[in-house]
Structure formats: C-alpha cells, structure tokens
Amino acid sequence: MLGAVLAGGRSRRFGDDKLLFRIEGRPLILHAIERLESASLIREVVIVASADNAGKLGHLGYGVVVDELSVGPIGGVYTALGLGDAFVVAGDMPLIVPEFVDYIVREFGKSGKAVCVPRWTNGYLEPLHAAYSKVFRRVLDEKIKIGEYSLNGAIRSADACYLDVDGLPFHWRESFFNVNRRSDLRKLLKSGLK
Numbered sequence: 804m805l806g807a808v809l810a811g812g813r814s815r816r817f818g819d820d821k822l823l824f825r826i827e828g829r830p831l832i833l834h835a836i837e838r839l840e841s842a843s844l845i846r847e848v849v850i851v852a853s854a855d856n857a858g859k860l861g862h863l864g865y866g867v868v869v870d871e872l873s874v875g876p877i878g879g880v881y882t883a884l885g886l887g888d889a890f891v892v893a894g895d896m897p898l899i900v901p902e903f904v905d906y907i908v909r910e911f912g913k914s915g916k917a918v919c920v921p922r923w924t925n926g927y928l929e930p931l932h933a934a935y936s937k938v939f940r941r942v943l944d945e946k947i948k949i950g951e952y953s954l955n956g957a958i959r960s961a962d963a964c965y966l967d968v969d970g971l972p973f974h975w976r977e978s979f980f981n982v983n984r985r986s987d988l989r990k991l992l993k994s995g996l997k
C-alpha cells in the first residue's frame with residue numbers, strides 16, 4: 804500500500820517549520836517517513852504538502868504531491884487518495900511503529916471497508932494513522948464541497964472499520980505521538996528516538 808505523509812500544516816503552535824526541525828541530525832518528517840517506509844506492507848512513500856511547503860521538502864528524496872485545497876488534513880487525505888488506497892500519517896509523528904502500520908493495513912484488507920482507523924475507549928479516533936480506500940475520496944469530496952472539513956466527521960458518516968486501541972499492544976500507542984509544541988521535543992528525546 805502507498806504511504807502518504809501529510810505536510811501541509813503551518814506549525815503555528817511550534818513556531819517555525821517543525822517538519823524540517825532537526826532531531827538526532829535528521830528533519831522531523833524524515834523520522835516519520837523512514838518509520839512508515841519500514842513497515843513491510845508499505846511499498847512507497849509520498850509527501851502530501853501544501854504549495855507553500857512543497858519546495859522545502861523536495862530535497863528529501865521522496866515524491867511530493869501538492870495539496871491545493873488548504874482545508875486542513877481532510878484535504879491532505881483527499882489528495883493522497885487521488886493516487887490510490889493509502890495509509891496516511893502526519894509528518895510530525897516520529898515514533899510510528901511499523902508493526903502497527905502493518906496490522907492496520909492487514910485489517911483494512913480483511914475488512915473491505917472504506918477506512919480502517921484506531922479508536923480510543925472514549926471514542927476518539929486517530930485519522931492521521933489510518934488506512935483509506937480510494938473509494939472514500941468520493942465521501943471526502945462531498946464533505947469538502949459543503950464546507951465540512953472534519954475528517955472524523957467524514958469517517959463516522961462512512962462504513963468504517965474501528966480498531967480499539969485498548970485491545971492492542973500497549974507500546975503501539977507511541978505511534979500516535981506527534982510534535983505540536985516545542986515542549987513535545989523533550990518528551991521525544993526522552994523516548995529514546997533513534
């Protein structure tokens with residue numbers, strides 16, 4: 804399956820461009836890309852960037868697709884699905900667990916559903932760590948057209964497969980960690996990131 808890494812945000816909480824912020828000598832987004840790429844069911848990784856970010860990310864050695872919509876992550880997923888089925892993650896997730904990605908991709912394949920997404924006990928979804936079918940693009944198109952930009956809302960309106968986080972290996976949860984603020988860097992360095 805294609806791996807799509809979203810990179811169309813503006814890093815407002817972080818300050819300057821978090822995706823190129825170097826951690827252990829490599830840009831944050833490369834940590835996410837390399838972890839995703841090492842999942843055995845991910846055959847190729849593309850970056851889905853805003854027009855503003857695309858030029859800055861081209862040198863990393865991965866294909867860059869421009870998300871022209873500027874409507875948030877839902878537009879990134881919509882753009883990614885133009886390339887086919889995709890496992891979508893955020894570029895600010897440096898602790899992705901490859902086995903977890905493979906697990907979701909496998910469950911997605913077995914389920915035949917439009918989306919396969921992790922779900923916490925309180926109902927919270929992890930839509931930026933989920934597998935999507937290209938047929939879901941039609942649902943997103945409808946939502947975007949009417950100005951509904953909630954990815955969670957779109958998923959809930961569809962025939963989705965939910966993977967309860969509670970029943971999964973505990974250490975897989977670190978896969979969801981994402982860097983939003985500078986203070987998150989401290990947690991990241993403590994995590995023993997390689």
Ligand SMILES: Nc1nc2c(ncn2[C@@H]2O[C@H](COP(=O)(O)OP(=O)(O)OP(=O)(O)O)[C@@H](O)[C@H]2O)c(=O)[nH]1
Nearest residue numbers: 809810811812813814815816870875876879893894
């Ligand atoms: N392609 C695409 N990606 C987006 C868009 N908006 C956010 N993202 C990405 O989605 C992921 C999660 O977003 P956030 O954690 O809110 O990142 P952000 O928008 O850069 O940060 P804040 O400005 O602080 O909210 C990050 O990898 C962003 O780059 C968008 O409009 N298009």
Ligand SMILES: [Mg+2]
Nearest residue numbers: 895981982983
């Ligand atoms: Mg984030």
